[in-house]
Every structure is written in C-alpha cells, then in structure tokens.
Amino acid sequence: MTPRRMTTALSGIRVLDLSDRSAALAGRVLADLGAEVIMVEPPGGNSIRHLQPRLEGVVEVEASFAHQYFSANKRSVVVDLATQQELFLSLVASADVVIDTERPGHLDNLGLSHEVLRSANPLLIQCSVTPFGMFGEWRDRKASDLVAGAAGGLIWLSGEPRGKPVQGGADVTYAMAGLIAASAISIALHQRKSGSEGSGSEGSGAHIDISLQEAAATAAMQTATPSNWTWFNQIPRRPGLSAALRCADGGYVGHMIRPDRFEKFLAWADREEIDHGMSADDWELSRLDAPRKGNPVAATTLALAAKLTRDEFFAGALEADLICLPVLSFDDHEQTEQYVINEQFLAVEHPGIERDLGFVRSPVDGMAEPVVLNAAPLLGADQTLVDLVPEPPVMRKMASATSPDPARALAGIRVVDFGWVLAAPIGTRLLASFGAEVIRVESTKRPDSMRSQIGPDGLPDPDMGGLFNVVNTGKKSLAVDLSTEQGMKLVKELIATADVVVNNFRPGAMERMGFGHDVLTALKPDIVSLNLPGAHRHGPWAVRPSMGNILMAASGFNMLTGFDGERPRGIGIAYPDFTGPHLLVSTILAALRQRDPSGGGQEIHLTQLTGMVSLLGAEWMQYKATGVQPPRRANRDPNLCPHGVFAAAGSEYSDDEWVALAVQGDDEWARFCEAIGDAGLANDARFVTHDRRKQNEDALDEIIEAWTGNKDKWDIADQLQAAGIASAPVEHLAETYERDPQLRHHYQLLQQPVRPDVAIPINRETAQWVGHELRLTRAPAVGEHNQHIVCDILGHTEDEYVQLIIADVLT
Incomplete structure (x- = not known):
C-alpha cells in the first residue's frame, strides 16, 4: 500500500527493527516522528504478529492487535538471520539504527555481533533491550513484563494493602523500555550528527544497553525513592500512589x-x-505524606463519596x-467531552485486511507537523527494499567498536526549564545527564513542591529532599522573582541565548506569565518550546490541575489493571510522570534536528494524558473491534501460562513475600514441571497444552502456590531460572537497593555541599552506552548558579549582580 504523508522530523533516518513486544514501542515512536522503520522479520513473521488477542476472520500473522498497533507506520521485510547474514549486513550498511531484543550473545552466535555490524557500518547505532542488561550476574536470565517488573520493584507497589502485588495492564515495563529506547536512540542520533566530542566531524556509532529490570526500577523511583530506605529504613507499601x-x-x-x-x-x-x-x-493532614490511619x-x-x-x-x-x-473505562471514552473535543480516537483503514481499525492518537502527535497513521504492513510487504541494497557490504576493519562518551552527547544545547514536580523535570534531567546545559528557573516565593520535601533529618529541606535530588541531577538553578520587571528581563535575556524552553504548567500559564510562544520566538526565532501539561490544550479538563496517578485513572488504564471485584486502583506510581519525560526528549531532539537545516524553531504540544492513553492502543483497538471492554488482567497473560505472582515463605522483613514466574509454550511447561519436582504434571490432561492450561488456570495456580508457599522467593527464582524459566522475586526497595546483584550499579551516591556527610542515593539513567559509565552530578541548591548565569552567561557586571540581590530580584 502507498503510505500517506508522514511527519518529516526524522526524515532520512533508517531503523532496522528486530524487536519483540518488549521494545516494539521504540520503533513505533521513531516511525511516528518520520523515520523509516523496517521490521526485519523471520520467515513466518516476528513474535508480535502471533500474540493474542487477535482480530477474528484475519490470517494469524496479520491478526494480532499488538502487531496492528505497534507496527503501524513501519515497513516489513523477511530476512532469516540464521542463514542470510550477508543480506542482513547489506541492510545494516544502509541503516542508521538497529533495535534488537535478543538475549545477550545470541546475535554474536549468528556472526552478527556489534563489532561485525559496526564493520559494515561504522556510524551504526545499536540499541539492545534485554531482560536484565548485557552485563552482570543475571544477564542470561529470562523475563516477561511481569517478571522484570517484579525484579525492578514495581510490582511490589501495586495492588491492595493485604492482597497480591499486581501487574499493570498493557505491559508497563515494556512500555517504559520502549520509550527509554526511543529517547536514547534520539540522543545517540544527535550525538552522531553533531560530533559532540569536539572532533568537528560526524560523530561515531554507539551501542546502547537497556535493561527491562532497570526500566521498572526507574518507574518506581518516586514511590520507592531510595533515600526512604537509606535514611529512614522505610519500605513503601501497597497501594503506593494509586487511588480509586x-x-x-x-x-x-x-x-x-x-x-x-x-x-x-x-x-x-x-x-x-x-x-x-x-x-x-x-x-497538614492533607499532605501526601500524612498518616492515613485515623x-x-x-x-x-469517604463520607462525601458515600453520599x-x-x-x-x-x-x-x-x-x-x-x-x-x-476513573473511566473504554465504554466511557467516546462520551467523554475532553476526548471528543481533542479527537483522541480515530479510525485507520487497513486495505490489506479490508478493515478499519480503531486507533488512539500518537503519543508524539504534538509537533508542528501532525502524525499521520498508516496501518501495519503485511508480512514482507516491502521486500523490494532488500533488492535495493548493495550486496555484499563493504566490511571495514575497526580498531574498536566503542561508543563515544554519552556525557557529552547533547553538549551545546541550552535548556531553560520552567518544569516542576516530576514530568518535565525528569525529562530535563535526561537532557542534563547526557550533556545539555539545563537551567531551572525557580523562586523561593513560589517554590517547586519538590523543594519542600523532607531531608535526612526528617524536616523539610529545599536542597536535601530525596526525590528532588533524584529528578534534578546535573542542572543549574536561577532563583528569580518573576513578579518584578527586572526579573522578567533577566529571564528573557536567558531565553534569547537558549535552544529549548520547557514547562509542564496548565495550558495558558506560560502566556499569563508573559512567556507565550510568540514572546519566545521574538526573543529567539529558532527556539523550540515544549509544553507538557496534564490534559489537552482544549476541553473542560484543560485548565484543571492534575497529577500523574489521577490522569492514569482517567485514561482507562485502571480498568485494565487488577483483580475483578477489587477497586480499580491502577498501579502504585504516577505512571504518566515517567512516560512523558521520554516523549519530551524524543520530540525535542527531533525538533532540533528539524531546526538545524531550516533555521526555524517550533512549539510542541504534548500532553501527559494523550501519552498515557496511547500506551493502551492495542487494548483500545481490541475494544473497537469487539465492542467489549477488555478484561482486567490481574496477573495473567493470554500468551503465557502459568503466569502470575505466588506467595512465598516469610522473610526477615515481613510475611508479605511473593515470587513471579512466566512459562511460555509446551517445552517450557515440561521443564517447569521437572523443576518443581512433578514431571508427571506436564501430562495431566488439564494442562497438556497452552489452551488447556488457560482453561484450568485457577487449579494450576493452586498447585503452584502449594509448591512456592513454604520456599524462599530468591531460591525459587534461582531454581526456575536454572531450568530456563522466567522468574524473579517480587522485590521491595530494601532488596533492590541492597540485595539484588543485578542492580548493584543502579544507584549512585551523591552529596550536597550543605551536608557533605550525607550520601544521597540516585537512580542512574536506564540507558547506558556500552564501554562508558555515565556518572551523574548532583542537583543544584536554590539559586546556586545565580552569579554564574547573570555574569558569565548574560554578561552583567558584578555591581549589577549585587544590585539585583539588594532589590530582591534574585531570591
């Protein structure tokens, strides 16, 4: 079929997408931004095509809702990597990016190691998304979305206080990994284009390492802020931040x-x-950290709700x-004014299967050019692309295939950051971590609520709050009174030197402050300004305050999560606050790439709510095709059985101990039965096939929990992984921080000058460049960089700086 006009931000970028469901979203985001994303599939199609649930009356390889949603805007070629390595390397020579989700070492065994790929294309960026990362004791272990979420401490936070931990609907860990991969690839593309190590030439390729487990741990970093454990010995409990x-x-x-x-x-x-x-x-009784009991x-x-x-x-x-x-279900969405006004849902024709499919708007559909959706390709629909590549490729000898230093990937970009709380600050932290100069504009008169968090002494501290330090690493701070004419003038001078301006205020707030996009472009014609409010610019919710967990409830996510009969709480994190930052990074870097040749900037309108709804796209498509609300999944999966969270023996911490496991296919089922000491169970008529196991899943869960109930969760996971079965303990904060061997390097310790005796644990960036350790630097004290910004960046004299202090312009 002939594709319709696409966004051009990433025009000219070719991506070879070898991913399974765990990173499929990465390629979809890049395709929506204009990249040519080619799924390189084995004969019979990639695994996403075969996932359930499926469209009825459509051949299996085209029927999966997951395929139809996550493969939209992509292309498809069939190449057998086991026998057609030379052909694949020819494709690699023509590409910019390869995304893979193979287990560490698998591509090496096929003769397609990163070194070989870079020999075919020295500028290649490879992004490898694996269950536990490419290095460490657990690198060879298996994981599903559930198992990785358990190992990363995310599942522990979700569910009823005295019930089982709960997996989020729509595969939360996979969504996080896909968005992290898209933002990391965007960073690497910018680094390669700019030659940001100072060579003045085109940059080098890179190998990016992303762990599903760390993606889950990153999503948990608000509810499970690591300083809660190191300072106060506190382990966050379910239900976390979820509310219904x-x-x-x-x-x-x-x-x-x-x-x-x-x-x-x-x-x-x-x-x-x-x-x-x-x-x-x-x-004070209404503070988020106030005691709940009594x-x-x-x-x-509760009394208001009862009435x-x-x-x-x-x-x-x-x-x-x-x-x-x-808290909305899909049945509510098309009657909800906020969604109707903003055309949140649309139909896309798929000529290949002669159906119109229900889609949600793209998560990046907020740039100057709208994202046009094209239906997912039929298997091998673009096979002619293979005929156009040179064969065989020219292989170059390389001294090494090392990645450039990621700490300078975004050097030369200046960001003026009006963001507060989480969604925008986490995004600008990402930019700062990879070398951008990020300057927070803040004030002691109306401080970011993160500045009022408690420090290690248990009292509010503007510079020592645990979560503030986690989300603001690497930035500078300008504390200025914007109610003064001189304060406004200073910030406008700063914007005139910047590349990017970011905020996550309600729509209209920047205009009321005097920083609307027309003002910004008058100051700097090529400025890229990004707005990341909770809800859309238009509609009854536009002017309402919001929080991530409340947006999660309105998106439909909560009604896909948890057990029937329990409150639709969703999960225990402010989910959109962790997805939005990666969309922020991907769209800003796409806009800067688009700006470079044209010299023009643009205003980007993302919303946390649209981003959240977009993560439910496959489920929404299923709803539109069937007319039935998809069920709440509890801890089950239509493609894996057994699959769930099971009680384990109590530990030194509590009796609230659990283990997660996932079994795929009949061969794994037989190995699972042997591992638990009941080989005959594999031949039990109730469980002999996947379909039979699904039909008798309640009985199967009882058998498994009888086996796990008196065993240590760590021993269970070790035993099952040794048999090739995906399993992990459901870890809580103390365990992710102290016991888990794979997360040993996930936390970095920083200090603030006001308390050099106190170590502040910080979650590192999930995306790591192979061959480099990306070290974070501490968050700024309030107004710490006032003098540097006013004098060194803006060129004011020391006397002028002093006068600004005397006049209380600098606070």
Whole structure:
C-alpha cells in the first residue's frame, strides 16, 4: 500500500527493527516522528504478529492487535538471520539504527555481533533491550513484563494493602523500555550528527544497553525513592500512589486534596453537611505524606463519596479546585467531552485486511507537523527494499567498536526549564545527564513542591529532599522573582541565548506569565518550546490541575489493571510522570534536528494524558473491534501460562513475600514441571497444552502456590531460572537497593555541599552506552548558579549582580 504523508522530523533516518513486544514501542515512536522503520522479520513473521488477542476472520500473522498497533507506520521485510547474514549486513550498511531484543550473545552466535555490524557500518547505532542488561550476574536470565517488573520493584507497589502485588495492564515495563529506547536512540542520533566530542566531524556509532529490570526500577523511583530506605529504613507499601474512591453509584474517582486548597475542601464538606471536626489550621493532614490511619481527611472524603455519585463528586471537587478525575473505562471514552473535543480516537483503514481499525492518537502527535497513521504492513510487504541494497557490504576493519562518551552527547544545547514536580523535570534531567546545559528557573516565593520535601533529618529541606535530588541531577538553578520587571528581563535575556524552553504548567500559564510562544520566538526565532501539561490544550479538563496517578485513572488504564471485584486502583506510581519525560526528549531532539537545516524553531504540544492513553492502543483497538471492554488482567497473560505472582515463605522483613514466574509454550511447561519436582504434571490432561492450561488456570495456580508457599522467593527464582524459566522475586526497595546483584550499579551516591556527610542515593539513567559509565552530578541548591548565569552567561557586571540581590530580584 502507498503510505500517506508522514511527519518529516526524522526524515532520512533508517531503523532496522528486530524487536519483540518488549521494545516494539521504540520503533513505533521513531516511525511516528518520520523515520523509516523496517521490521526485519523471520520467515513466518516476528513474535508480535502471533500474540493474542487477535482480530477474528484475519490470517494469524496479520491478526494480532499488538502487531496492528505497534507496527503501524513501519515497513516489513523477511530476512532469516540464521542463514542470510550477508543480506542482513547489506541492510545494516544502509541503516542508521538497529533495535534488537535478543538475549545477550545470541546475535554474536549468528556472526552478527556489534563489532561485525559496526564493520559494515561504522556510524551504526545499536540499541539492545534485554531482560536484565548485557552485563552482570543475571544477564542470561529470562523475563516477561511481569517478571522484570517484579525484579525492578514495581510490582511490589501495586495492588491492595493485604492482597497480591499486581501487574499493570498493557505491559508497563515494556512500555517504559520502549520509550527509554526511543529517547536514547534520539540522543545517540544527535550525538552522531553533531560530533559532540569536539572532533568537528560526524560523530561515531554507539551501542546502547537497556535493561527491562532497570526500566521498572526507574518507574518506581518516586514511590520507592531510595533515600526512604537509606535514611529512614522505610519500605513503601501497597497501594503506593494509586487511588480509586468508590462513590454512591458504584463509580470511582481518583482525587487528591492539596494543602493550599484545604479550606475549599472543608467548605465543600460543610455544604454537603458532612461532620468533619476540622479547621483550616489542620491543613497538614492533607499532605501526601500524612498518616492515613485515623486521618479525618480520609474519613471526610469517604463520607462525601458515600453520599455523592461519581459525577457529583467530580463536579464538587472541581468547584473546590481539588485534583480529581473520574476513573473511566473504554465504554466511557467516546462520551467523554475532553476526548471528543481533542479527537483522541480515530479510525485507520487497513486495505490489506479490508478493515478499519480503531486507533488512539500518537503519543508524539504534538509537533508542528501532525502524525499521520498508516496501518501495519503485511508480512514482507516491502521486500523490494532488500533488492535495493548493495550486496555484499563493504566490511571495514575497526580498531574498536566503542561508543563515544554519552556525557557529552547533547553538549551545546541550552535548556531553560520552567518544569516542576516530576514530568518535565525528569525529562530535563535526561537532557542534563547526557550533556545539555539545563537551567531551572525557580523562586523561593513560589517554590517547586519538590523543594519542600523532607531531608535526612526528617524536616523539610529545599536542597536535601530525596526525590528532588533524584529528578534534578546535573542542572543549574536561577532563583528569580518573576513578579518584578527586572526579573522578567533577566529571564528573557536567558531565553534569547537558549535552544529549548520547557514547562509542564496548565495550558495558558506560560502566556499569563508573559512567556507565550510568540514572546519566545521574538526573543529567539529558532527556539523550540515544549509544553507538557496534564490534559489537552482544549476541553473542560484543560485548565484543571492534575497529577500523574489521577490522569492514569482517567485514561482507562485502571480498568485494565487488577483483580475483578477489587477497586480499580491502577498501579502504585504516577505512571504518566515517567512516560512523558521520554516523549519530551524524543520530540525535542527531533525538533532540533528539524531546526538545524531550516533555521526555524517550533512549539510542541504534548500532553501527559494523550501519552498515557496511547500506551493502551492495542487494548483500545481490541475494544473497537469487539465492542467489549477488555478484561482486567490481574496477573495473567493470554500468551503465557502459568503466569502470575505466588506467595512465598516469610522473610526477615515481613510475611508479605511473593515470587513471579512466566512459562511460555509446551517445552517450557515440561521443564517447569521437572523443576518443581512433578514431571508427571506436564501430562495431566488439564494442562497438556497452552489452551488447556488457560482453561484450568485457577487449579494450576493452586498447585503452584502449594509448591512456592513454604520456599524462599530468591531460591525459587534461582531454581526456575536454572531450568530456563522466567522468574524473579517480587522485590521491595530494601532488596533492590541492597540485595539484588543485578542492580548493584543502579544507584549512585551523591552529596550536597550543605551536608557533605550525607550520601544521597540516585537512580542512574536506564540507558547506558556500552564501554562508558555515565556518572551523574548532583542537583543544584536554590539559586546556586545565580552569579554564574547573570555574569558569565548574560554578561552583567558584578555591581549589577549585587544590585539585583539588594532589590530582591534574585531570591
């Protein structure tokens, strides 16, 4: 079929996509940004094509909803890597990027090691996404989305307080890995183009190493901030940050009461005649870290919910200016005004199967050029591409295939960062980690709430808060009063020197502050400005405050997660706050690439909500094809059985101990039965095939839990992995930090000058360049770089700087 017009930001970039489901999103994001992404598939098609659930009445290799969604905008060629290595190397010679998800060593055994690929193409960027990374004790272990999430500490945070840990719907760990891979590839492409090590020539290729386990650990870094353990010996518990409040009509809302709106909350309770016994002086009871047990705020909220329907509660919360959105199912979406106004959902014709398929908007559909969606290719639809490559390739001898230093990948980019809390700051942390100069614009008069977090002494500390330090590493700080004319002038001078301006305020906030895009372009015509609000620019939710976990509830995600009969909590993290940052990086670098030849900047409008909904694209397509809401998955998977979380023996920490495992296919099932000492179980008529196991999954789970229940979870995982079965302990923060051998290098220790005696543990970047250790640098103190920015960057004199301090312009 003839593809429709595409976004051109990554025009000219060719990506060879060898990935399975675990990194399929990476290629999809790059394709949506305009790259030519070619799936290189074995005869019979890649594994994504064969995943369930599937379209009815369509040949199997084209029927998978996962394939139809994650392969959109891609192309397809068939090459057998086991026998056609020379042909594949010819493709490599024509490419810019290879994405693979093979187990470490597999491509080497085929004669397709990174060194061989780089011999065919010295500028090649290879991104390898594996269960536990390419190095370390666990490098050869297996993992599914569930198992990697368990090993990374993510599953532990999700579910009911006294129930089983729960896997997120729509494969959260895979989504994180795919987005991380896309942003890392974008960084490497920029480094290669700019020659950012100072050689003045085109840069080198690179080999990027991404671990599914670390992707899960990164997503958990707010709820499981590592300093909670090292400073306070605290292990976060389920349900983490997840929330679902049941209302009088059986509907649910996600909500949060902010301390600065506490009086409005009390006034609302008074109007509804709820007896609460609180006054405005009790505002600290509404803090996120306030104790839950016996808290009258919680009791008052429950009383309101017991009286009001979902929609009534939502309306009352909005009137009180609280953070609140309804927990929605797919059945609600097409009647939800916010989605309708913003055309969140669309149909895409697939001529090859003669169907219109239901799609959600692309997660990167916020750039100047809209993303046009083309249906997934039929197997081998683009085989003529193979005929166009030279064969055989010219192989070059290389002294080494090392990667350039990633710490300078984005050197020369200056970012003015208005972001606060998490979503934008994590994205700008990524830019800073890889060499961009990121300058936080902040003020002591209206500080980022992250500046009020507690430090190691248990008291609020603007410079020592654990999570603030995690999400703001490598940045500079300009503390300035923007209510003053001189303060505004300073920041405008800074913007005139910048490449990028970032914010995650509500739509319209930058305009009200005097920094609308028209102002920015007047200051710097080629500026790239990125907005990352919670909801879309238009619609009734546009001006509402939001948080990641509340957006998660409204996206439909919660209704895909958890056990039937339990509250639709979602998972225990503010999920969009960890997906949005990687979309931020990918789109900014695409815009800068587009700017370079044209000299023009652009305004990017991403939203955390659109990004969140886009991660449910395969499930939405299934819903549109069947008219039935996909089931809540609990810990089960249609393609793997057995698959779940099972109770294990208690430990020194608690009796709340669990192990995750996943079995794929009949051969693994037989090995699993042998590993648990019951080889005959493999021939039990109830379990002899995958379909039979799925039909009798409850009985099978009981058998497995009888075996796991009195055993140590670490011993179980070791035993099963030795048999080639994906398994991992469901780890909590103390274990990811202290016991897990594979995460030994995941945390780096930094110090602040105000407390050099205190080590601050920081999650490293998940994407690592092979051959380099990417060392982070500490977060800035408030206003730490005022003098450097005012005098060295903006060129003001020391006397002018002093006068700005005296006038309280610099705070």
